[in-house]
Amino acid sequence: MYKDILLIMLILFALAASFSQRLIKAVIYLEVFSLISAVIFIIEGAPDVAIAEAVIATTITFVTIQQYKKVRIFYINLEYDNKKTFIHQFIERSCKQTSLLPLFVNLHKMNMKKHIKRDRGICDVIITHHGRDVIFYFYGEGKHIKKFKEEISAKLHNLESDYNIKLVSRDEIYSKV
Structure with a gap:
C-alpha cells in the first residue's frame, strides 16, 4: 500500500x-x-x-x-507606497531567463544621499522611481551584477518611450560621493 x-x-x-x-x-x-x-x-x-x-x-x-546569483535591489518609489510597479515586473521578466534572482527591498521617501551613502555596501542596485524618471545605481561588483546590467540595458528599449531611464555605474557613483 x-x-x-x-x-x-x-x-x-x-x-x-x-x-x-x-x-x-x-x-x-x-x-x-x-x-x-x-x-x-x-x-x-x-x-x-x-x-x-x-x-x-x-x-x-x-x-x-x-x-543562482541573488541581486539585492533597493527600490525607492518617491510617489507611491510600496506598490509592485511596472519596473518590478520588468526586472523580474528580464531576470527570468537568466540565473539571476532579484530580491527587492521597497523603500519610500527617504533622504537619497544619506541612504545611498549608508546602504551602498549591502545592496547591489538602488533604483529610484519618481514619475517618469527611473535611475538605476549599480553598486555591486562581480559577474552577476555585470550580467544584470547587460540584461537590463538590452531590454531598455521597451521602456524608453514610457520612462526616462538612466543607468549609473559603480565608477560614476564613487567619483561623485
Missing part, C-alpha cells in the same frame, strides 16, 4: 519537475523525487543505492543553487 502511494508520488513529482517553468522549482521537485526514490530503495532492501541516490541528488541541488 505505502509502496504504491510512493510510486504514484514519484510519477507526480517527475511530471511537476518536467513542466516547471522555473529551474529552481524543477530542482526542488527533483529533490523530493530523489527522496521518495531513496525511501523506496530502503523499503526494497537496497540502502546502498538509497545513499547513492541521496548523495547524487544533493550534489545536483547544491550545484544548481550555486548557479
Whole structure:
C-alpha cells in the first residue's frame, strides 16, 4: 500500500519537475523525487543505492543553487507606497531567463544621499522611481551584477518611450560621493 502511494508520488513529482517553468522549482521537485526514490530503495532492501541516490541528488541541488546569483535591489518609489510597479515586473521578466534572482527591498521617501551613502555596501542596485524618471545605481561588483546590467540595458528599449531611464555605474557613483 505505502509502496504504491510512493510510486504514484514519484510519477507526480517527475511530471511537476518536467513542466516547471522555473529551474529552481524543477530542482526542488527533483529533490523530493530523489527522496521518495531513496525511501523506496530502503523499503526494497537496497540502502546502498538509497545513499547513492541521496548523495547524487544533493550534489545536483547544491550545484544548481550555486548557479543562482541573488541581486539585492533597493527600490525607492518617491510617489507611491510600496506598490509592485511596472519596473518590478520588468526586472523580474528580464531576470527570468537568466540565473539571476532579484530580491527587492521597497523603500519610500527617504533622504537619497544619506541612504545611498549608508546602504551602498549591502545592496547591489538602488533604483529610484519618481514619475517618469527611473535611475538605476549599480553598486555591486562581480559577474552577476555585470550580467544584470547587460540584461537590463538590452531590454531598455521597451521602456524608453514610457520612462526616462538612466543607468549609473559603480565608477560614476564613487567619483561623485
